[in-house]
């Protein structure tokens with residue numbers, strides 16, 4: 001399925017073989033960390049299985065839980081979810097997801113934590129409050145043995161249990177479950193996805209901000225430009241595409257790199273100069289597209305004005321790229337002044 005997704009991203013419904021411009025690992029990295037935030041199907045599936053596990057632990061006494069307990073529950077089952085060795089089908093998949101280890105070395109099940117309330121809940125196999133007496137601040141443990149622990153294993157288990165419960169601070173209320181990967185302690189799809197996608201994530205250093213008023217296709221183009229993954233002539237040549245020339249489609253004088261097109265080219269310089277004076281920006285030195293992304297930070301503007309300015313910068317980049325494409329593929333030429341009029345109308 002992911003192979004089809006990857007293919008669709010670059011080739012759409014076409015059967016032709018197209019260049020994969022960006023590694024799938026980068027595309028599936030969250031936006032905040034420089035990727036495009038597309039989910040891996042395996043992560044989506046794991047997240048939804050985890051949600052079933054969470055619903056089982058916290059979903060009250062509904063019918064489907066009774067059926068699961070009826071089919072797989074044992075009288076003394078201490079695992080996260082009830083299951084038998086002979087279980088099969090989707091319930092077994094849900095149980096197995098708790099055993100899956102992630103990047104931290106922990107299992108996903110370990111992110112579910114049971115919090116003991118006041119120990120007074122009924123319908124439990126053992127009520128903790130019945131076993132602990134506190135007299136003048138000192139605790140004593142009481143047992144009603146059917147048979148005294150005698151083997152090494154039983155005595156060891158008893159000591160471990162006493163160690164666990166003796167210093168436990170009771171927080172009161174009913175027993176409950178918390179999901180440790182979320183600040184709210186409640187399971188959320190987004191927190192589970194974050195947890196799963198932390199695995200083998202590439203480190204991407206970039207200045208991209210997605211909070212912007214331009215259409216998504218414009219933002220994706222800017223993101224690709226920052227990563228130098230647009231099909232400029234130099235990049236096409238590097239990937240083995242047979243080209244007559246790698247000269248810039250805008251000025252016909254210099255080599256068409258992404259840095260040249262968006263900052264070095266005299267056509268781009270004229271557009272940026274018009275944008276600067278129209279927006280009354282304080283002058284800044286720009287060498288490449290990352291410098292352009294930093295302009296909003298360096299300007300003494302309000303948050304709202306910076307948001308608007310970011311959109312203007314993105315739109316300008318979009319315009320420059322489209323002008324280049326129009327000149328190469330359709331033979332159309334527009335002047336910088338015409339583009340500036342479009343901006344004023346748009347904003």
Ligand SMILES: [Zn+2]
Pocket residue numbers: 248249250251252253254260261264265266267
């Ligand atoms: Zn040029």
